[in-house]
Amino acid sequence: MSQFSFWEILSALLMATRYTLMLSVGALVGGSLLGLVVLMLRTSKVGVFVRIAIGFTTIFQSTPLLMQMFLAFFGLALFGFDVPAWLAASTALTLWSAAFLSDIWRGCVEAIPRGQWEASSSLAMTYTEQMMYVVLPQAIRIAIPPTVGFSVQIVKSTAIASIVGFAELSKTGATIMNATFDPLTVYGCTGAIYFCLCWLLTRTSAVLERKLHVAHRN
Numbered sequence: 001m002s003q004f005s006f007w008e009i010l011s012a013l014l015m016a017t018r019y020t021l022m023l024s025v026g027a028l029v030g031g032s033l034l035g036l037v038v039l040m041l042r043t044s045k046v047g048v049f050v051r052i053a054i055g056f057t058t059i060f061q062s063t064p065l066l067m068q069m070f071l072a073f074f075g076l077a078l079f080g081f082d083v084p085a086w087l088a089a090s091t092a093l094t095l096w097s098a099a100f101l102s103d104i105w106r107g108c109v110e111a112i113p114r115g116q117w118e119a120s121s122s123l124a125m126t127y128t129e130q131m132m133y134v135v136l137p138q139a140i141r142i143a144i145p146p147t148v149g150f151s152v153q154i155v156k157s158t159a160i161a162s163i164v165g166f167a168e169l170s171k172t173g174a175t176i177m178n179a180t181f182d183p184l185t186v187y188g189c190t191g192a193i194y195f196c197l198c199w200l201l202t203r204t205s206a207v208l209e210r211k212l213h214v215a216h217r218n
Contacts, residue, residue: 004180010189016172017193023158023168024197026090028151031097038102043109044127053102060099066160068092073164089161097154104146108139141209148205152198169193 042053060068073088112135120134162171173190177183 004176004182006185009176009180009182009185012176013169013173013186013189013193016167016169017197019167020155020158020169021197023086023090023093023161023166024151024155027093027097027154027158030090030094031101031154034094034098035101035105038098039105039109040128040131042102042106043131057099057103060096061103065092065096065157066163068096069160069164085161085164085166088164089158089166093154093157093161096157097150100150101147104150105139105143108143108146109135111142112138144209145205148201148208152201155197155201156194 038053038056041049042057044050069089069092072092073083073085076083076088109131116134116138117130120130125133158168159170161168162174165171167175169190173186177186180186
């Protein structure tokens with residue numbers, strides 16, 4: 001029988017949840033910024049930029065996130081770099097997120113009618129001005145559901161960071177389970193916390209989508 005009470009186990013897991021949240025938010029913000037840059041390159045009219053963007057997304061979408069974390073943590077160590085576990089995990093998650101977000105947003109941009117591009121072009125707008133003032137404001141409404149859906153994947157993918165020793169929620173759960181020998185309670189609470197985080201994200205998405213839809217109609 002476990003020498004730890006249910007509330008002690010839950011409290012320890014909730015303390016570890018903050019690291020999962022920090023890693024998730026960091027990957028989402030960093031991946032969004034980098035993904036926006038990749039999107040701009042991918043939709044530009046310069047062939048070299050397009051090929052760079054395609055190469056980036058192909059590499060990070062076609063290789064497992066686990067392998068990317070291994071390379072970020074152990075690969076750089078071969079060259080004498082001492083990479084902390086949190087830095088390796090956040091870097092790998094950011095690059096991985098950027099590759100997928102840029103492709104998601106590219107689909108949203110391409111969903112904007114071609115007439116919007118032609119109308120803004122007739123006003124002598126540059127490509128950057130077209131994207132910032134005409135295309136992206138409309139694409140954001142389309143992008144919210146898939147972006148929040150992918151953010152749920154980011155939250156769940158933070159569990160892979162345990163492989164490089166980062167003590168997020170799943171890693172802490174495994175450590176507590178080894179100390180308590182109570183897998184039902186530990187993993188039950190861990191799963192419930194992951195569920196609550198992902199459920200809150202999907203509910204937030206629904207609220208934002210409804211508000212933006214109403215604003216668009218008005």
